[in-house]
Amino acid sequence: MPRLTPERREAKRAEIVAAARRCFSRDGFHQTSMPDIAAEAGVSAGAPYRYFASKEEIILTIAGDAFRMIFEPVQRLAAVTDEASIADLATASLTALSVETATDAAGLPVPVEELLRCAVQTWSEMLRNDAVLARATEGFDAVCHSIAGALRRSQSAGAIPATVEPEHGARVVMGLLHGFLLQRVAFGLTDAEGFTDDIRTLLTANRHGSHGEPMS
Amino acid sequence: MPRLTPERREAKRAEIVAAARRCFSRDGFHQTSMPDIAAEAGVSAGAPYRYFASKEEIILTIAGDAFRMIFEPVQRLAAVTDEASIADLATASLTALSVETATDAAGLPVPVEELLRCAVQTWSEMLRNDAVLARATEGFDAVCHSIAGALRRSQSAGAIPATVEPEHGARVVMGLLHGFLLQRVAFGLTDAEGFTDDIRTLLTANRHGSHGEPMS
Amino acid sequence: MPRLTPERREAKRAEIVAAARRCFSRDGFHQTSMPDIAAEAGVSAGAPYRYFASKEEIILTIAGDAFRMIFEPVQRLAAVTDEASIADLATASLTALSVETATDAAGLPVPVEELLRCAVQTWSEMLRNDAVLARATEGFDAVCHSIAGALRRSQSAGAIPATVEPEHGARVVMGLLHGFLLQRVAFGLTDAEGFTDDIRTLLTANRHGSHGEPMS
Amino acid sequence: MPRLTPERREAKRAEIVAAARRCFSRDGFHQTSMPDIAAEAGVSAGAPYRYFASKEEIILTIAGDAFRMIFEPVQRLAAVTDEASIADLATASLTALSVETATDAAGLPVPVEELLRCAVQTWSEMLRNDAVLARATEGFDAVCHSIAGALRRSQSAGAIPATVEPEHGARVVMGLLHGFLLQRVAFGLTDAEGFTDDIRTLLTANRHGSHGEPMS
DNA sequence: CATGAATGAGCATTCATTCAT
DNA sequence: TATGAATGAATGCTCATTCAT
Numbered sequence: 001m002p003r004l005t006p007e008r009r010e011a012k013r014a015e016i017v018a019a020a021r022r023c024f025s026r027d028g029f030h031q032t033s034m035p036d037i038a039a040e041a042g043v044s045a046g047a048p049y050r051y052f053a054s055k056e057e058i059i060l061t062i063a064g065d066a067f068r069m070i071f072e073p074v075q076r077l078a079a080v081t082d083e084a085s086i087a088d089l090a091t092a093s094l095t096a097l098s099v100e101t102a103t104d105a106a107g108l109p110v111p112v113e114e115l116l117r118c119a120v121q122t123w124s125e126m127l128r129n130d131a132v133l134a135r136a137t138e139g140f141d142a143v144c145h146s147i148a149g150a151l152r153r154s155q156s157a158g159a160i161p162a163t164v165e166p167e168h169g170a171r172v173v174m175g176l177l178h179g180f181l182l183q184r185v186a187f188g189l190t191d192a193e194g195f196t197d198d199i200r201t202l203l204t205a206n207r208h209g210s211h212g213e214p215m216s
Numbered sequence: 217m218p219r220l221t222p223e224r225r226e227a228k229r230a231e232i233v234a235a236a237r238r239c240f241s242r243d244g245f246h247q248t249s250m251p252d253i254a255a256e257a258g259v260s261a262g263a264p265y266r267y268f269a270s271k272e273e274i275i276l277t278i279a280g281d282a283f284r285m286i287f288e289p290v291q292r293l294a295a296v297t298d299e300a301s302i303a304d305l306a307t308a309s310l311t312a313l314s315v316e317t318a319t320d321a322a323g324l325p326v327p328v329e330e331l332l333r334c335a336v337q338t339w340s341e342m343l344r345n346d347a348v349l350a351r352a353t354e355g356f357d358a359v360c361h362s363i364a365g366a367l368r369r370s371q372s373a374g375a376i377p378a379t380v381e382p383e384h385g386a387r388v389v390m391g392l393l394h395g396f397l398l399q400r401v402a403f404g405l406t407d408a409e410g411f412t413d414d415i416r417t418l419l420t421a422n423r424h425g426s427h428g429e430p431m432s
Numbered sequence: 433m434p435r436l437t438p439e440r441r442e443a444k445r446a447e448i449v450a451a452a453r454r455c456f457s458r459d460g461f462h463q464t465s466m467p468d469i470a471a472e473a474g475v476s477a478g479a480p481y482r483y484f485a486s487k488e489e490i491i492l493t494i495a496g497d498a499f500r501m502i503f504e505p506v507q508r509l510a511a512v513t514d515e516a517s518i519a520d521l522a523t524a525s526l527t528a529l530s531v532e533t534a535t536d537a538a539g540l541p542v543p544v545e546e547l548l549r550c551a552v553q554t555w556s557e558m559l560r561n562d563a564v565l566a567r568a569t570e571g572f573d574a575v576c577h578s579i580a581g582a583l584r585r586s587q588s589a590g591a592i593p594a595t596v597e598p599e600h601g602a603r604v605v606m607g608l609l610h611g612f613l614l615q616r617v618a619f620g621l622t623d624a625e626g627f628t629d630d631i632r633t634l635l636t637a638n639r640h641g642s643h644g645e646p647m648s
Numbered sequence: 649m650p651r652l653t654p655e656r657r658e659a660k661r662a663e664i665v666a667a668a669r670r671c672f673s674r675d676g677f678h679q680t681s682m683p684d685i686a687a688e689a690g691v692s693a694g695a696p697y698r699y700f701a702s703k704e705e706i707i708l709t710i711a712g713d714a715f716r717m718i719f720e721p722v723q724r725l726a727a728v729t730d731e732a733s734i735a736d737l738a739t740a741s742l743t744a745l746s747v748e749t750a751t752d753a754a755g756l757p758v759p760v761e762e763l764l765r766c767a768v769q770t771w772s773e774m775l776r777n778d779a780v781l782a783r784a785t786e787g788f789d790a791v792c793h794s795i796a797g798a799l800r801r802s803q804s805a806g807a808i809p810a811t812v813e814p815e816h817g818a819r820v821v822m823g824l825l826h827g828f829l830l831q832r833v834a835f836g837l838t839d840a841e842g843f844t845d846d847i848r849t850l851l852t853a854n855r856h857g858s859h860g861e862p863m864s
Numbered sequence: 865c866a867t868g869a870a871t872g873a874g875c876a877t878t879c880a881t882t883c884a885t
Numbered sequence: 886t887a888t889g890a891a892t893g894a895a896t897g898c899t900c901a902t903t904c905a906t
Contacts, residue, residue: 004886028344030246033879044888046882055880086418117343124340126402127333128244133402140403163417168410172418175395175411182394183387186342186349187356195391198384201377202302202419219868219906228869250897260871262899271897435889444890460776462678466876476892478878487876518850549775556772558834559765560676565834572835595849600842603831604850607843610830611823618774618781619788621819630816633809634734635850652865681900692867694903703901 013051014106016041017065020048020058025114029059029121056129063122063132066115067139069102074177078146083157086164087203089150090173091196094180098192116185144170229267230322232257233281236264236274241330245275245337272347279338279348282331283355285318290393294362299373302385303419305366306392307412313397314408332401360386445483446538448473449497452480452490457546461491461553488563495554495564498547499571501534506609510578515589518596519635521582522605523628526612530624548617576602661699662754664689665713668696668706673762677707677769704777711770711780714763715787717750722825726794731805734812735851737798738821739844742828746840764833792818 004012019041023032034055038045052058073096081089097116101109126133147170154160160169176199183189220228235257239248250271254261268274289312297305313332317325342349363386370376376385392415399405436444451473455464466487470477484490505528513521529548533541558565579602586592592601608631615621652660667689671680682703686693700706721744729737745764749757774781795818802808808817824847831837 026344028340031344034881035879038889045890046888049881050887120343121340123398123402124244124337127336128242128247137403161417164414165410168414169418171399171405171411172392172395172414175392175399176388177395178398179388179391179393179395182339182398183391186339187353189387194381194384195387198380198388201379202385202388225869249895251895261873262871263869265898266869441890458776460772463776465874477894478892479890481877482890552775553772555830555834556676556769559768560674560679569835593849596846597842600846601850603837603843604824604827604846607827607831608820608823609827611820611825611827614771614826614830615819615823618771619785626813626816627819627823630812630820633811634817634820682902683900686868693869694867697902698866 009051010106012043012047014104014108016043016048016051017058017061018104018108018110021062021065021110021114021118024059024062024121025117029125056131059122059125059129060131060135062118063125064135064139065104066118066122067136069104069110070097070112070115070119070181071139071143071177072102073097073099075143075146078143078150081150082153083159084150084154085159085204086151086154086169086173087200088159089147089154090176090199090203093173093177094192094196094199097177097181097184113185116181120182120185140174144174147173225267226322230320230324232259232264232267233274233277234320234324234326237278237281237326237330237334240275240278240337241333245341272345275341275345276347276351278334279341280351280355281320282334282338283352285320285326286313286328286331286335286397287355287359287393288318289313289315291359291362294359294366297366298369299375300366300370301375301420302367302370302380302389303416304375305363305370306389306415306419309389309393310396310408310412310415313393313400329401332397336398336401356390360390363389441483442538446536446540448475448480448483449490449493450536450540450542453494453497453542453546453550456491456494456553457549461557488561491557491561492563492567494550495557496567496571497536498550498554499568501536501542502529502544502547502551502613503571503575503609504534505529505531507575507578510575510582513582514585515591516582516586517591517635518583518586518601518605519632520591521579521586522608522631522635525605525609526624526628526631529609529613529616545617548613552614552617572606576606579605657699658754660691660695662752662756664691664696664699665706665709666752666756666758669710669713669758669762669766672707672710672769673765677773704779707770707773707777708779708783710766711773712783712787713752714766714770715784717752717758718745718760718763718767718829719787719791719825720750721745721747723791723794726791726798729798730801731807732798732802733807733852734799734802734817734821735848736807737795737802738824738847738851741821741825742840742844742847745825745829745832761833764829768830768833788822792822795821 016037020032020037023036023040026032027036034048035045037058038048041048048058052061074093077092077096078089081092084092097112099112102112102115104110122132122136126136144167148166151160151164151166151169155162155164155166180192180195183195184192189195232253236248236253239252239256242248243252250264251261253274254264257264264274268277290309293308293312294305297308300308313328315328318328318331320326338348338352342352360383364382367376367380367382367385367389371378371380371382396408396411399411400408405411448469452464452469455468455472458464459468466480467477469490470480473480480490484493506525509524509528510521513524516524529544531544534544534547536542554564554568558568576599580598583592583596583598583601587594587596587598612624612627615627616624621627664685668680668685671684671688674680675684682696683693685706686696689696696706700709722741725740725744726737729740732740745760747760750760750763752758770780770784774784792815796814799808799812799814799817803810803812803814828840828843831843832840837843
């Protein structure tokens with residue numbers, strides 16, 4: 001008969017995760033100590049160990065969460081896209097990354113900035129942490145799969161060239177998303193519109209027949 | 217031991233840098249200890265401190281080197297591009313990233329894989345290390361500038377739409393490069409061809425009159 | 433381990449201080465390593481850092497304690513002296529320094545020898561450690577002030593010449609105390625009696641008309 | 649056939665000693681590294697080891713020099729004193745410490761401030777370095793002996809009470825000197841006059857029949 | 865003789881983790 | 886169940902000393 005109801009347990013775990021995310025976002029995975037996380041969460045130094053076996057497990061959780069929350073709107077979008085051009089898809093996805101706040105599994109708001117900063121750090125972590133690599137790859141594959149599906153449907157609808165290999169096209173879209181994400185959090189380039197405008201121009205110019213002509 | 221000639225000193229420094237790069241590439245900046253670096257270089261624990269004031273200075277050196285070496289071929293390419301489409305530029309840049317070995321300032325070969333792995337870690341480091349941020353931003357801006365110049369010249373030549381804002385277009389190209397770089401080292405997607413093929417298809421299809429046409 | 437009671441915490445802190453004092457007394461501030469202190473205290477290497485932010489803080493604590501404990505009897509004496517000659521004051525103060533054991537803030541006994549040895553080292557430390565300098569100066573001023581007060585009262589009572597400037601006289605007394613302290617711990621001259629006898633002779637001989645007569 | 653003449657060798661040794669003294673005076677024995685000393689002397693890192701077997705030997709040299717130079721004028725004074733009171737002797741000795749510059753064995757000027765700061769540090773060093781202890785004690789004993797001799801001669805002349813034990817009296821004088829020295833360098837009390845005036849008052853008041861008389 | 869590069873033991877300090885209470 | 890004191894290995898860095906040149 002646990003004194004802690006499963007709900008309260010889950011809530012406390014989520015608080016620790018949120019605290020860890022704030023710390024990681026601010027100071028990085030390796031500059032954040034477990035006592036830092038506990039202090040940020042307002043719990044004792046030992047408490048996190050009742051919810052996570054190790055610091056690595058917290059990192060793993062946060063890495064998985066970050067990718068999931070960041071790309072969830074992209075996946076949702078891809079799921080319902082039937083006739084979009086790649087430009088539409090990329091633009092919509094980038095726009096989806098530009099909100100201020102995402103929502104975690106418990107329904108609590110999380111600043112997207114935090115997620116993005118954790119995501120960039122996760123990329124480093126993937127290089128030498130197989131568990132993180134596996135979790136991130138899983139998420140990546142799922143998103144690519146969604147996008148590839150959208151591309152296939154768009155090809156059926158004639159919105160994009162039949163010669164595009166959907167899996168490859170999905171990787172190009174993901175590349176643009178990751179590239180933009182990096183420019184936003186690491187290089188401080190928060191202007192998504194210029195970015196999306198030019199993607200649109202580059203990818204759709206011809207669809208209206210004429211720009212793309214020599215200009216001067 | 218009398219004075220080291222500047223050449224020998226530089227050579228030894230380069231050896232330590234190379235050892236550090238192997239360690240960082242393998243284990244990450246923060247999982248690599250200074251003794252690890254010294255051991256990898258085959259020198260004593262104190263030796264690296266005769267060439268670098270701190271671990272951070274080694275990281276900074278390697279971060280700067282990595283960006284420089286990775287994007288040097290891209291910059292060289294951009295410098296001579298006059299009439300390329302964005303697809304040509306992106307494809308050529310991605311191809312340039314696909315070599316096995318780069319050459320460092322001393323003329324020694326460096327596995328590109330190592331550089332890329334260090335670059336991804338540098339992205340994390342940028343989030344909370346201002347010196348690394350400054351150095352990386354400097355490199356990023358230089359490459360963007362080169363690419364924007366190439367885009368401007370290509371616009372003059374009519375190879376790309378006049379509506380593309382060169383600075384934004386450069387960011388799109390860099391986004392694709394960073395996105396590909398990440399997919400290669402973190403997600404194990406080393407197949408650059410599929411990636412470049414689809415960029416080409418997506419960006420050039422229309423130039424032959426309508427989307428959906430084969431491109432090559 | 434649940435929370436330590438403040439008493440137990442204080443007791444443990446005092447144990448670490450005592451261990452550090454033994455080490456410092458034996459080996460000096462700079463020849464004593466933190467692991468040495470921990471080992472002497474019978475705790476782990478990290479434990480002292482739960483009670484002190486740094487080695488310097490331990491030194492500062494011990495420096496302050498040493499001066500306080502050493503000169504406490506002198507101050508107590510000065511506070512109640514009304515009609516003593518300088519010889520009485522100096523003699524009584526020197527005698528006060530000649531006990532074997534002092535009592536620390538927690539009421540525990542501390543060998544005076546240890547305190548004196550730490551005090552001498554503190555003098556070196558004052559030359560380049562401003563925090564130690566400030567703490568020691570504070571103590572020095574307080575003791576001088578007490579002694580000056582006693583001198584003033586003794587002047588009112590006619591026990592010492594009116595031409596003595598109390599602040600200067602206090603410095604002379606302190607000079608004798610410090611000088612004796614040094615001779616005792618550094619030069620091994622533990623015979624306080626010869627020292628005090630001659631101070632007495634020198635300072636009081638004439639008061640009864642001719643030098644060399646006992647005074648009271 | 650040494651390429652270095654003994655004179656040049658001695659001169660270089662003296663330069664290293666002077667450099668070390670500046671460093672020790674400024675930063676302390678243990679905060680000064682051997683490279684610091686070499687750099688201050690403008691020689692290579694290995695050079696000091698051709699003149700001194702170890703850092704400790706440099707400390708030993710400087711400790712001995714400091715005591716010798718500081719107390720040389722006192723000894724000279726004591727040697728010629730025949731009829732001085734203790735007050736005269738103490739006052740003259742303190743005055744001798746108040747010059748700006750002393751002269752080393754090679755005839756070069758040395759700031760007295762440096763010597764005093766080194767002397768205070770030597771007191772710490774004596775507590776755990778037997779060689780330093782021996783050298784310092786030797787100097788101390790010699791000075792005490794000189795002073796005791798002066799006291800004896802003054803007793804014969806009737807200038808001081810016969811009941812003063814010359815050895816003890818010498819210790820009292822040395823105590824005053826050490827005490828003043830400490831107040832000057834550690835507590836910043838450079839005013840020797842107030843100090844000596846009051847010694848004089850305290851020790852001589854009665855000799856003119858009653859305390860409280862003006863003394864000068 | 866002199867140089868200064870190299871060594872490597874040693875230091876202050878941190879921190880993930882444990883576990884007695 | 887939760888606490889937070891304790892652990893102790895590990896880290897970045899320094900520096901007295903040596904010795905090849």
